[in-house]
Amino acid sequence: MIRLVREPIDIQSIAESLQQPEDGAVVVFEGVVRNHSDGKAVLYLEYDAYESMALQKLEEVASRAKKEFAIRDIAIVHRLGHMKIGECSALIVAASAHRGPAFEACRFAIDTIKQIVPIWKKEFYEDGEVWVEGTH
Amino acid sequence: MSLRILFFASLADIAGAREVLLDATGFTDVKSVFDKFAGDFPALEKYRSSVLFALNSEFARSTSPVRDGDELAFFPPVSGG
Numbered sequence: 001m002i003r004l005v006r007e008p009i010d011i012q013s014i015a016e017s018l019q020q021p022e023d024g025a026v027v028v029f030e031g032v033v034r035n036h037s038d039g040k041a042v043l044y045l046e047y048d049a050y051e052s053m054a055l056q057k058l059e060e061v062a063s064r065a066k067k068e069f070a071i072r073d074i075a076i077v078h079r080l081g082h083m084k085i086g087e088c089s090a091l092i093v094a095a096s097a098h099r100g101p102a103f104e105a106c107r108f109a110i111d112t113i114k115q116i117v118p119i120w121k122k123e124f125y126e127d128g129e130v131w132v133e134g135t136h
Numbered sequence: 137m138s139l140r141i142l143f144f145a146s147l148a149d150i151a152g153a154r155e156v157l158l159d160a161t162g163f164t165d166v167k168s169v170f171d172k173f174a175g176d177f178p179a180l181e182k183y184r185s186s187v188l189f190a191l192n193s194e195f196a197r198s199t200s201p202v203r204d205g206d207e208l209a210f211f212p213p214v215s216g217g
Contacts, residue, residue, distance in 0.1 A: 031217045047216065050144050050209055053193040054216075078216060090217050110217055118190065118209075119216025120145035131146040133186070134213035 001075040002058045004051055009077050009088045018075050018093050025099035029106040031090035033083045037132075043124045047080045047089060050118040054078070057117040065094070065109050069101040076109060078119060089121075137161055137204045139169065144211035147187070150179045160204045166191065167198040169208060186213055 001018065011030065019026050033045050062074050075093040083089055090113065094105040113119075114134060121132050137160040143151045151173060163169050166189045174180040180187075189196045190209040202208060 048145060049216070050142065050190070050193075050211065053190055053209070056193055114214065114217045116195075116214070117216050118144065118188075118211055118214050120212065121215050122145070131149070131212065132215040133146065134215045 001077070002055060002062055003077045004049060004054060004058075005077060005079050006081045007079075009079055009091045011088060011091055014075055014077060014091060015093050018073055018095050020072065020095065022097060023072060023095040024097045025102040026093060026095045027099070027102035027106050029090075029092040029110055030088045031110065033085050033087050033089055035085045037123050040123075040125050042085070043126065044085065045083045045089070045124065046122045047078070047083065048120050048122070049078070049080050051080075053118050058113070061109050061112045061117065064112070065105040068108065069094075069096075069105040070098075071096040071101050071105045074105055074109065076113070078113070078117070080119070139163065139202060139204070140207040141169065141173070142207065142209040142211075144209065145215075146212050147180065147183060147210050150177050150183075152177075160202065160206075163202055165198065165202060166196055166200045166208065169202060170198065170210065173210070183212060187211070188213060 077091045094102040096102040139158045141156045
C-alpha cells in the first residue's frame, strides 16, 4: 500500500490492515513533526511533492524493500500539506514472519525516501520560513 | 513543439511558477534548459551544483537529451520523511 494523503494518517488502521496471520512481527515507523531545527523553534511544517514521481518512487522503495529483506509486505504513507508539531508526516509499516527483516526494511525505506522521493518540507518559524533541502 | 517544465520547493519560489510550457526549439539537453531559466532568474545560479533533474518522472543528468513533449522537472535535494 502506497499513498500520498493530505489528512492525518490513521496509523492504527493501516497497521491492522497490513497484518496477516502468518506475520510474527509488524514494525511501525513514524516520522513526526519536531518543534525545533538547528536551534530554532519550529511552529509548523508544510510538505510539498512532485506527486506523480513521488508515487512512482515510493513504489520503487517498497519493491526494493520487499526484494532486499525477507518481509511479506510493506505500507508507506506520506502526508502532504500543513502539519502541526507532533503529527505523523510519514508512516512505514513492515510485516514479516520474524522481527529482524521488518526492522531493517523500515530503516531502509525511510533512509531511501530521504534520498530519492521528490518531497520537500518547509519549516515555519516566528520570524520566517525556509524550504529544507536534503544533503545528498 | 514544447517542453513542460516543472519547478518545486525553493526553485518554484525563484521561478515564480510551478509549471511553464517552453517552446522546445533550440534546446538539446537538460543543461540547455536550465541555462535558459538561470538566465531569466539569476537566483537559480546558486542551485547549479545541487539541483536535481527529472525527465518524465525519472532522475536525469544535465547531459540527458530533451525531446518534444518531455516533462522536465527541476528541484532541490529532497527533504521528505
